[in-house]
Amino acid sequence: MPEIILASSSQYRKKLLESLNITARCIAPNIDEAALADESPKATALRLAKAKAAAIAIQLPSDEKTNSIIIGSDQVAWLDGAQLGKPGTREKAIAQLKQQSGKTVRFYTALCVQMNSQQCSDVITTEVAFRDLSEQEIAHYIEKDNPIDCAGSFKSEGAGCMLLTRVTSDDPSALIGLPLIRTTEYLRRFGVNPLLRIN
Numbered sequence: 001m002p003e004i005i006l007a008s009s010s011q012y013r014k015k016l017l018e019s020l021n022i023t024a025r026c027i028a029p030n031i032d033e034a035a036l037a038d039e040s041p042k043a044t045a046l047r048l049a050k051a052k053a054a055a056i057a058i059q060l061p062s063d064e065k066t067n068s069i070i071i072g073s074d075q076v077a078w079l080d081g082a083q084l085g086k087p088g089t090r091e092k093a094i095a096q097l098k099q100q101s102g103k104t105v106r107f108y109t110a111l112c113v114q115m116n117s118q119q120c121s122d123v124i125t126t127e128v129a130f131r132d133l134s135e136q137e138i139a140h141y142i143e144k145d146n147p148i149d150c151a152g153s154f155k156s157e158g159a160g161c162m163l164l165t166r167v168t169s170d171d172p173s174a175l176i177g178l179p180l181i182r183t184t185e186y187l188r189r190f191g192v193n194p195l196l197r198i199n
Contacts, residue, residue, distance in 0.1 A: 001194070002067050002068055003010070003064070003067060003069070004023070004024060004068070004187075005026075005027060005060075005068050006026045007022040007024050007027060007029045007070055007071060007073075008026060008028065008052065008056065008073065009028040009069050010177055012150075013177045014026055014175055016176060016177065017071075017178070020042040020180060020184065022180070022187075023193065026050075026147070027056050029055040029072070031051050031055050033048055033074070035076075035083060038173070039085060039146070041076040041078040041106070041108050041129075042108045042125070043199045044108075045074045045075060045076040045123055046074075046121060046123050047053045047109040048072075048074035049073050049111055049121065050072060050110075050119070051119060052074065053070045053113075053119070054071050057070055059112065062082070068084060069113060069115045069190050069192065070113070071111070071113050071178075071183065072111070073107065073110060073111050073112070073179075074110050076108045076151045077105055077106070077107050077151040078106045078166070079100060079103060079105045080103075081175070084096060084099075084100075084105065084146055084151055084152050085151060086148070086149050086150060087153050088148055090142055091126060091144050092153075093147060093148050093153040094138055094154040097111050097138045097153050098133070098135075100133075101131070101133040102132040103130055104127055104130070104134050105130065105152055106127055106128075106131045107125070107126040107127075107128060107174070107175055108122065108124075108125055109124045109171075109177065110122070110123045111183060113187065113190070118190070122182050123168055123183065124171050124179040125169070126167065126171075126174050127168040127169070128152070128167050128175065129164060129165045129166040131165050133163060137163075141154070141163060144159045145159050156175045157161070165184070
């Protein structure tokens with residue numbers, strides 16, 4: 001059975017895999033995640049997902065590389081022609097949510113699954129429409145979920161759903177950071193059926 005390696009230190013992506021009874025070894029890829037000049041958000045996300053998987057593949061000894069499936073993923077949040085990063089502080093999270101109030105944000109979540117020289121990749125687009133938010137609602141929400149490590153400053157799997165009017169996506173899990181529908185499809189292509197591993 002191939003070992004599954006998640007090219008990430010993200011607790012959210014790890015928890016998503018664990019929800020499907022998929023145990024993965026997590027290795028941080030340590031790559032430069034800056035966008036390139038004139039690069040679309042979709043292209044940035046896909047390039048970085050592939051770069052993360054490639055960075056881990058290079059690190060592995062040849063015997064491990066042959067028997068490992070590497071999952072790389074990246075997400076870019078886009079609003080008004082600019083990327084929304086992880087806020088990092090409460091103050092920046094407040095500013096992001098004020099900026100997103102009453103608007104629709106696009107999240108591009110890229111996935112790359114590779115084994116040896118074979119690779120499958122895709123980008124899932126999720127549109128998130130925010131309600132008109134009051135300053136009191138924003139402050140209260142940030143105290144509740146503390147989303148300072150989340151692009152867009154909210155957690156859709158938590159109380160963040162109360163900030164929204166609509167989420168449109170082919171894969172709801174993509175918004176949390178890893179599109180599980182596509183991930184499990186690619187794993188099956190490489191001979192791993194997660195459904196058959198659930199006890």
